[in-house]
Structures are given as C-alpha cells and as structure tokens.
Amino acid sequence: MTQHEHTAARPVIRIRDLTMAYGDVDVLHGVDLDIHRGEVFALLGPNGAGKTTTVEILEGFRQRSSGEVTVLGADPERGDDAWRGRIGLVLQSWRDHPRWRVAELLAHFTTYYPNPRDPDELLALVGLTEQAGQQVNRLSGGQRRRLDVALGIVGRPELLFLDEPTTGFDPEARREFHLLVERLARDEGVTVLLTTHDLVEAERLADRIAMLVGGRIRACGTPSELARGAAAQAEVRWTADDGTSRRERTEDPSQLVWELHRAADGPIADLEVRRPTLEDTYLHMVHRESDDTDEAVDRKAQAA
C-alpha cells in the first residue's frame, strides 16, 4: 500500500494518546498508532510492556483510562454485536469445549456469524482436515492453536487479533501459520494485529512493527526502517598489524575501511563490517528504556 493510500483511507485502528493505569500503576503512557487495511502489524515488546493491555482495549474487553481509540469506525467501549462480528480473536487459548470434536466445534461457531466460512474449507485452510473427527482435548498444542486460528477467522473478520499466536509451534507449523496469515492479508484484505516477543516472527510476518517498551511506542516502521533507525552505526572489526582485535562503530564504514586500507601494507586481516539488525535496535530500546524489567533481570541472571 502506498503512502498516499495510507493517508487517504481511514485507518482500521486509530489510537491517540492512549493511557491506561491499573489502580495507581501507569501501564500505557500515551500510545499513538494508525493501522491500515490489509496490513500485518506486529506489536513487539518484552514481558509486561503493555501489549496485551493495548490489544484488550482495542478488542473492547478493557476500559482505557484516557485517549481516543477507533476500531473499524467505532469506539471499542461502545462496540455492538455487528461491530464484534467484524473482528476475529485468537486469544491465548480457548479452554472450554474440550470434549467437542473439531468439526462440530467449528460448525457450532459458524452459527454465530451472518456469513461464515464453510467448515470443511476452513479445516483445509488451517491444515486440520485429518483431525476433523478428533476430540479437541486430544489435539497437540500446535493443532490446538490452529483450531484457535480457525475459530478466529470462521466469521470472515476484517480485523484479526493474534495474541502470541505461534507459542509452542514447531518450525513446520510456524511456517504454515505464517503462510496462512500472509494469505489472509494478501488475498482477503484482512488486517492483522499480532503481539509477539519473537523478533524473527515480527520481521518475517509484519509489514510494520511497533516496539512497545515500558508502555510507550519506542519505534514504529517497516522492519528495515527500524533496523536502520536507532542503531544507525555500523560496526567494523579487523585484526591490527600487532595481532590485536579491533572494533569501531561508525556511521561511514566505507570511509573507515578506506583509511584502514591506506594505512595497511596489504589486506586488512579479518575485516568485517556489520550493519545494525532489527535485533540490535530492539535490544537497544529494551536496554535503554527498561533496564529494571523482569526480562533484564533474567538476562543478567543468564549472563551470570
């Protein structure tokens, strides 16, 4: 989608200066976001950053403290059944209906929507055709998650919320799931908002990523924009004539390499130029902004 279309079309999700406090604990400190039709958008952040809180506010499950929120043209706090029917949710897991069979459960869910998908097509779409007759509580973790996805899209939602969707998936299941999300966005124009801690997943799937750290959006853009953003300096490594390893950070690595080359008699030993990655940017944000979070403590514990 071009920038022009972005600005011309009304965003599917529009958030302005959203704040949220639980009691006297401030969790969101003024979040602004626009998410557009057909975008796959990842809200990426460490534990406790406020991802689930944000998404629950957007889904209409949680009352915000202040700010403006519009989802599919309505304030989620006042969303009616018709509005709710346009939204698909894949929550952490549906714990009910353990004894239902897969196909029965899907067929049952079709009755909630005006224009549902065909249950057989849906089973094929999420790769559960062979499990159609199986009881829900006999599914593997990954199969269970695929069923969650099927339940989330049975009503042909325009907007799909995926809360940490691939937790517990094996690599094959994860890959198939990514293809499914891409297909939904590309072929059906579904807007997808996913929350994840998984950088690789965000980079692989999302058109744009917002990094939420400590209740604030620290960066937002395409994966490559973010990688270029905060950690703008490249790192140049080489081995000096005296045999010592050297490293230098610079905004102009070609200049540095040129200077090294001029100063050296022959080739520069072990020369390496490393461009910042999305992971560098993310870790930079997390370290800088929330060094006292659980994750930082975990990291320190792991390092110790």
Ligand SMILES: Nc1ncnc2c1ncn2[C@@H]1O[C@H](COP(=O)(O)OP(=O)(O)OP(=O)(O)O)[C@@H](O)[C@H]1O
């Ligand atoms: N119902 C609640 N009452 C009080 N505090 C809450 C409640 N829900 C969440 N919090 C706190 O709000 C902060 C943000 O939580 P939230 O679940 O939104 O983070 P998250 O980014 O989704 O984290 P995770 O990746 O661990 O799921 C945390 O400090 C959490 O302890």
